Amino acid sequence: MSTDAQDTASTPTRIRRAAEEILAEGGYEALSMRKIASRIGLSQAAIYRHYKDKDELVGTIVAAGYAELVALVERLNEKGGSPAEILAHTVRAYVGWAEERPELFKALLLREVRPASAGVAGLAPGVARRRRTFGLLADLLARGMEEGLFARADPELTAQAVWTSIFGLAARLVLEGELPREHREALIERQVNIIVRGLSP
Amino acid sequence: MSTDAQDTASTPTRIRRAAEEILAEGGYEALSMRKIASRIGLSQAAIYRHYKDKDELVGTIVAAGYAELVALVERLNEKGGSPAEILAHTVRAYVGWAEERPELFKALLLREVRPASAGVAGLAPGVARRRRTFGLLADLLARGMEEGLFARADPELTAQAVWTSIFGLAARLVLEGELPREHREALIERQVNIIVRGLSP
Amino acid sequence: MSTDAQDTASTPTRIRRAAEEILAEGGYEALSMRKIASRIGLSQAAIYRHYKDKDELVGTIVAAGYAELVALVERLNEKGGSPAEILAHTVRAYVGWAEERPELFKALLLREVRPASAGVAGLAPGVARRRRTFGLLADLLARGMEEGLFARADPELTAQAVWTSIFGLAARLVLEGELPREHREALIERQVNIIVRGLSP
Amino acid sequence: MSTDAQDTASTPTRIRRAAEEILAEGGYEALSMRKIASRIGLSQAAIYRHYKDKDELVGTIVAAGYAELVALVERLNEKGGSPAEILAHTVRAYVGWAEERPELFKALLLREVRPASAGVAGLAPGVARRRRTFGLLADLLARGMEEGLFARADPELTAQAVWTSIFGLAARLVLEGELPREHREALIERQVNIIVRGLSP
DNA sequence: AATGAATGAGACTTCATTCAT
DNA sequence: AATGAATGAAGTCTCATTCAT
Known part of the structure; x- marks a missing residue:
């Protein structure tokens, strides 16, 4: 709802957003941790800091x-x-x-x-x-x-x-x-x- | 349920049945050529004789x-x-x-x-x-x-x-x-x- | 050199020709027994009757x-x-x-x-x-x-x-x-x- | 010939070296990701961290x-x-x-x-x-x-x-x-x- | 909080070849 | 002379996840 600039958003938010984008673009099958990570310039492992799995x-x-x-x-x-x-x-x-x-x-x-x-x-x-x-x-x-x-x-x-x-x-x-x-x-x-x-x- | 006799059925039929079983048990995502093959005791390659892909x-x-x-x-x-x-x-x-x-x-x-x-x-x-x-x-x-x-x-x-x-x-x-x-x-x-x-x- | 009709040529000849065609079209990597066989409407196994390997x-x-x-x-x-x-x-x-x-x-x-x-x-x-x-x-x-x-x-x-x-x-x-x-x-x-x-x- | 010490070299280097060895031994056709990986005791997937494909x-x-x-x-x-x-x-x-x-x-x-x-x-x-x-x-x-x-x-x-x-x-x-x-x-x-x-x- | 490296499992597919019929 | 069926090995690549740093 609030349109934060992507860069200032918290990491969990940025992860979620990236995931939603991928979902929207390629469907559920296309959603992978790897793609999320690369889209926001983060390592794959970093995602696990914020989401258990x-x-x-x-x-x-x-x-x-x-x-x-x-x-x-x-x-x-x-x-x-x-x-x-x-x-x-x-x-x-x-x-x-x-x-x-x-x-x-x-x-x-x-x-x-x-x-x-x-x-x-x-x-x-x-x-x-x-x-x-x-x-x-x-x-x-x-x-x-x-x-x-x-x-x-x-x-x-x-x-x-x-x-x-x-x-x-x-x-x-x-x-x-x-x-x-x-x-x-x-x-x-x-x-x-x-x-x-x-x-x- | 009705037409058992799995062993005497033709190979394509057995493949199809195994595929349907897997589908029924784990959904589409769970369906893989590997699983089908192992379930009916066939090599993976054998499936490709009966179904192109x-x-x-x-x-x-x-x-x-x-x-x-x-x-x-x-x-x-x-x-x-x-x-x-x-x-x-x-x-x-x-x-x-x-x-x-x-x-x-x-x-x-x-x-x-x-x-x-x-x-x-x-x-x-x-x-x-x-x-x-x-x-x-x-x-x-x-x-x-x-x-x-x-x-x-x-x-x-x-x-x-x-x-x-x-x-x-x-x-x-x-x-x-x-x-x-x-x-x-x-x-x-x-x-x-x-x-x-x-x-x- | 002699331009026999493909159908009347001997099987070994037809095999050889098919192989040459595939070679010409897709290079050596593309040459496979399967492709040769299917091109001349023969089973793969049949090739082995005519060529050891x-x-x-x-x-x-x-x-x-x-x-x-x-x-x-x-x-x-x-x-x-x-x-x-x-x-x-x-x-x-x-x-x-x-x-x-x-x-x-x-x-x-x-x-x-x-x-x-x-x-x-x-x-x-x-x-x-x-x-x-x-x-x-x-x-x-x-x-x-x-x-x-x-x-x-x-x-x-x-x-x-x-x-x-x-x-x-x-x-x-x-x-x-x-x-x-x-x-x-x-x-x-x-x-x-x-x-x-x-x-x- | 000159720079041995395979164990201390960086992984990309070790991968490249292994690849060159296989190339030298069996030619381009013999080169496979599987062989490279097994030669340096790495999983196949690991190679993809260092080389896209x-x-x-x-x-x-x-x-x-x-x-x-x-x-x-x-x-x-x-x-x-x-x-x-x-x-x-x-x-x-x-x-x-x-x-x-x-x-x-x-x-x-x-x-x-x-x-x-x-x-x-x-x-x-x-x-x-x-x-x-x-x-x-x-x-x-x-x-x-x-x-x-x-x-x-x-x-x-x-x-x-x-x-x-x-x-x-x-x-x-x-x-x-x-x-x-x-x-x-x-x-x-x-x-x-x-x-x-x-x-x- | 984050990273780079690695893993093991698994995906689909193709190959040359063999064997019973 | 030929077939259909099958095999085992091999091929490239992707995945979610973990771990030491």
Whole structure:
């Protein structure tokens, strides 16, 4: 968020940034300690002073990316509007974020979730209490149900179903890359439309 | 599960099977010619008699997996029923298939699509003509629209939107692994419900 | 020399031809039994029916190439003319042959000579008796000396010295590849001139 | 021969030495990173810390060899004497150097010259300006021409013709290996004689 | 806090050759 | 006379990580 000059940033930050750059340029497979080190003019060994191992480094990046995504969703919820509007905005914002940072999205969401409870797992029951985004989404849906805008149903379960839909769209867009702008937008709107209508009473 | 008799199978088959096993156990990153060879007690070089290189081997596996999926969808469409029923069956079958062969699903659908036109790309315009599954899905939706069951809209675009939803659900289930059976089913039904209602006029 | 149709030629011949083609296209390093076999639609193992091993195959090719070169030099000597003229023609023909079949030239002359006595070794004493080309060259020089055209000296030693000069020119032309036509010719003529004048009394 | 103490030398030096040894024993084809590593009791990967890849390692060796050769020729030109004498000394020194370091000579001069302009290419026009040895040789010949010792001709072209002759002699001596000392010397002197007389007015 | 050096494992691929059929 | 299958060795290179300084 803060745009420090690269040279004055702390070493861990510079490492993280370099890693993100490489991730963005060449994908996860291209990310190696060697490349990170050479990009910031540091020895490979130096990285281990700041991050226990590659897993920890990747973990940090992923966590930061996740926080970004959470902030994005929070902001939308604070802006106000009808639940359906907020939902539509959220879909667009989520997809847009994925397309802007495709490699981060992949690193974040297209990887195995080791212990099912940890990380970005979103399908387990009770997730609305543990994960901020799901809590917000479930609350939003619950409000819509109370207002008679959406059909009554389990808000958490519904949040999960909606999320998998959005996630699927974002994932395909990221994985398939370039698509005609017009078609891409039509697709998003069609999806938004199906979801919103699908929730209606 | 069903066709054992590993020792009597042809070498290419044994190679393919070993590759799928490794894929299933450790994911794509774990797949190496070395491991395949040692697993079936063959020299590394021997593999190259049967598959030009790693790409060809993976390609064969992926193609077979895709064919399986196509056959599955075709069978459902032939069985008859209302478009909404067929659609619901398709979602369940697709998700079920993904969960049964998680690593194949990942190898097939969670990888980058290099030239957007090739491979499993599903979002490009005109895909209904090129890809059997999309053609079937678009036809199904068109029929539903004609019958007044679904709201009128571009069938291909709608097929793509529906597919990304289903794909998203399958992908999350595969990536997150174990989930309570009951919850898993509730989730699928909720998703089916949203999609079908989302399409209704 | 005889231009048989490839299909009717004997298998050993087809093998040899394929090997020469590969040699010409990609150099010695590119020559492999696998490539030869695939080029003529034969199994690798089949080659071993006709040639004991790679060495024998290469040996055969080299021998044939050498015979070609010998025939070339013989023809020039039979055509008549003054020794100086024949010598000049020989230089031009030798260099021209090398440039026409660069890979054969390299396989023939730019490789180690294992037992110093064998193969294409040309510097050992007595070579004029053992090797046809050297015999011809030495005879030519001897005739020139008798005619008072060339300064008197050991004909064999002189033949060797002259040959290394020509060989050096041919080798450099082959190794350095493309050169402006004009410059190439000027270079050859300059070399011919130096040699002929260098032999003059 | 002179600077032993292999154990105390720096790793890059030890790598280079091992490479040269292997080159000397088995030629370029025998040179492999594996062999180098095992010879100095290092892991293969360790070599890559000191040389980017095989090309860089070979390049370093070749460059050093070339520098050696240049220094040799320079020294002879500085020692003084008549152009004919210097030329004769140069031929002897060049051939002697080739015989002392046969594998280096082969690695340096018996390899393909990829882009005709680069590397050790000597036949292209204008080489006298680009390559120190050729410049020296051309200057030497020009001086001889001015002094009326050599017939007037293009000095660069003449230098190239002379060089190919010398190169041819050195190459054959290196390729054919052992030769009776006496015969070898007679051969060199005969070649020197032909060249010097060939240049005379 | 950082470095240079090294490691061991592993990646894919190609080679000449052999053997049973 | 030929094939398909297999082998063992070798090739270059990259990786995450460790350790002494």
